[in-house]
Amino acid sequence: MTTHHRSPATTLRTWILGRELRHLMTNAGHTNNTLARHLGWLPSTLSRYLNGQRHIPPADLVHLLIACGHTNRSDRDQLLALAADHHTPHHWHDHHDTGLYANTLYDLEHDCSAITHYSPMALPDILHTPEHHRALLATTPLVPADTIPARLATHRARAAILTGAAPPTVTVILTDLALHTTPQDQLRHLHTLATHPNITIHVLPHPHLAAPHLAAPFQLLHTTSRRTVLHLPLHNSHLYTEQPHTIRAYETLLAHLHPHTHPFDHHTLRVFA
Structure with missing residues (x-):
């Protein structure tokens, strides 16, 4: 049979x-x-x-x-x-032209067993406090004011997976340049998140950013319904791809960066607070 x-x-x-x-x-x-x-x-x-x-x-x-x-x-x-x-094997969209795909990242993240962020210039938005995220949206000319409430609701739903039931393993690589511009309450929130067993935050000294290929943020999403998906945030647009050779290139980049990082801990918090 x-x-x-x-x-x-x-x-x-x-x-x-x-x-x-x-x-x-x-x-x-x-x-x-x-x-x-x-x-x-x-x-x-x-x-x-x-x-x-x-x-x-x-x-x-x-x-x-x-x-x-x-x-x-x-x-x-x-x-x-x-x-x-x-x-x-890729999907690109711009929020300006349509209300479609506003939940694509939410859907992918909620389908993940593991998520890896590389964010050299600013914190990944999923790590933002609601207050910090609201303040950033309000000062961004690319975000229409009437879309902010919906974006905040989506952000809350995305952030909830970090500490919810059966959360994914989350690995974040920041730079000290990103931490220099982070408010103190947001830094304390980062430290609290780093105490969760599923969340690891690494800090990369910013001199490593001299190489042009290290200046752009990206996210690797290890999904359960699909294979690994690469997410590249592009201002108010998003590119998603699952091309294997592209995924391997970004995985190699992460492996190259990891030995140069140190953990976000009490000492890091004191330095940047």
């Missing part, structure tokens, strides 16, 4: 599309069963689309969007393009 195993998400873009469709379904007040019944589909078929386990044909995608009352033409075109290029 042949045994059939449930497959993981087929590609990164298929997984991201499925998560976006799940958000639209939930926002429309549907469950998997009610939406499948409305569309005349088997619940298992819809589930595979939402879990990224099956590529969704364009006609099915359009029917699903209509059933969810989501008829924004720009969003429809972006989702259709995402579905059409589902084998492309």
Whole structure:
């Protein structure tokens, strides 16, 4: 007898599309069963689309969007393009043009067993206190004021995974340059986070930043539904890729940096407080 195993998400873009469709379904007040019944589909078929386990044909995608009352033409075109290029091993988006993908990083982080940050100039936003994050958003010209409440809510949800039930292993490499510009209450918050067994914070002396390839932040997301995903934050945009050779290059960079770091501890806190 042949045994059939449930497959993981087929590609990164298929997984991201499925998560976006799940958000639209939930926002429309549907469950998997009610939406499948409305569309005349088997619940298992819809589930595979939402879990990224099956590529969704364009006609099915359009029917699903209509059933969810989501008829924004720009969003429809972006989702259709995402579905059409589902084998492309990367995904780029800009928050300026659409409300789509606002939760992509949240979704990926919540699917992680381990997360590694390299952040040379500033703290990764997931480590921010709510007050520090609000202050930074309010002074950033790239962030429209009317989007700040939603961004703060997303930030709270992302930060909650650090100390929640079954949290991922989190490794952070900062530089002392980033710590020099950090408020004292935020530094104390960092020290508190570093006491958690799943969180390790390393500090890299900033002279190592002389090499151009060390000036940009990045994040490696070791997901359970997909392979490792590289996240590159680009101002108000985001690039995600799962190309193996690119992942290996960034893993090599981390291995090169680690021997030059020291732990964020009581002594570090006293130096920068």
